[in-house]
Amino acid sequence: xxxxxxxxxxxxxxxxxxxxxxxxxxxxxxxxxxxxxxxxxxxxxxxxxxxxxxxxxxxxxxxxxxxxxxxxxxxxxxxxxxxxxxxxxxxxxxxxxxxxxxxxxxxxxxxxxx
Amino acid sequence: xxxxxxxxxxxxxxxxxxxxxxxxxxxxxxxxxxxxxxxxxxxxxxxxxxxxxxxxxxxxxxxxxxxxxxxxxxxxxxxxxxxxxxxxxxxxxxxxxxxxxxxxxxxxxxxxx
Numbered sequence: 001x002x003x004x005x006x007x008x009x010x011x012x013x014x015x016x017x018x019x020x021x022x023x024x025x026x027x028x029x030x031x032x033x034x035x036x037x038x039x040x041x042x043x044x045x046x047x048x049x050x051x052x053x054x055x056x057x058x059x060x061x062x063x064x065x066x067x068x069x070x071x072x073x074x075x076x077x078x079x080x081x082x083x084x085x086x087x088x089x090x091x092x093x094x095x096x097x098x099x100x101x102x103x104x105x106x107x108x109x110x111x112x113x114x
Numbered sequence: 115x116x117x118x119x120x121x122x123x124x125x126x127x128x129x130x131x132x133x134x135x136x137x138x139x140x141x142x143x144x145x146x147x148x149x150x151x152x153x154x155x156x157x158x159x160x161x162x163x164x165x166x167x168x169x170x171x172x173x174x175x176x177x178x179x180x181x182x183x184x185x186x187x188x189x190x191x192x193x194x195x196x197x198x199x200x201x202x203x204x205x206x207x208x209x210x211x212x213x214x215x216x217x218x219x220x221x222x223x224x225x226x227x
Contacts, residue, residue, distance in 0.1 A: 041218075042221055095170050099162045099212050107155070
């Protein structure tokens with residue numbers, strides 16, 4: 001089945017540093033999504049990317065949809081303690097019935113030292 | 115407003131027991147999804163409902179897994195004769211329609227002993 005390779009698996013940074021993580025796939029996706037998951041909670045959507053080459057920002061977060069439609073990256077600038085959590089990329093495709101299906105990466109666990 | 119809710123939040127089952135996990139989607143959301151999230155992994159798609167119709171169940175790992183949404187709102191994921199490999203967090207998500215953003219519930223953590 002489709003798989004997404006997300007890296008790095010974990011990051012340990014100092015507060016205020018910038019963060020970069022990326023996701024690659026062997027398959028093409030129509031849409032790339034980035035989620036954040038806090039302990040004991042479900043994933044929450046951060047950014048959605050709909051066009052190849054698209055660069056989108058949401059506050060301190062910036063994400064890009066790769067031109068080949070097989071990769072995406074997420075940058076977080078000037079990290080703060082509440083950025084701690086697990087970040088997932090997800091590729092969106094559609095089934096034959098027209099329903100969206102999400103394929104998730106393995107996640108990047110972000111830890112911030114104050 | 116209320117988000118997606120799931121119950122129970124935690125479930126411990128002995129191997130071989132049947133379990134039922136409940137999902138209350140956001141009111142008015144047509145689409146409902148179930149995912150399985152193993153420890154340290156990303157969620158994996160299990161099944162999808164549009165109203166009461168189960169349009170995609172390609173992700174269900176075995177015939178021990180069964181999902182229903184009889185009235186097009188609340189959904190139940192049932193696992194029969196649980197095995198240790200079924201231990202995971204089961205996430206439910208709903209969206210306004212089949213193209214819309216998915217909103218996730220907090221999940222049910224199932225531990226099979």
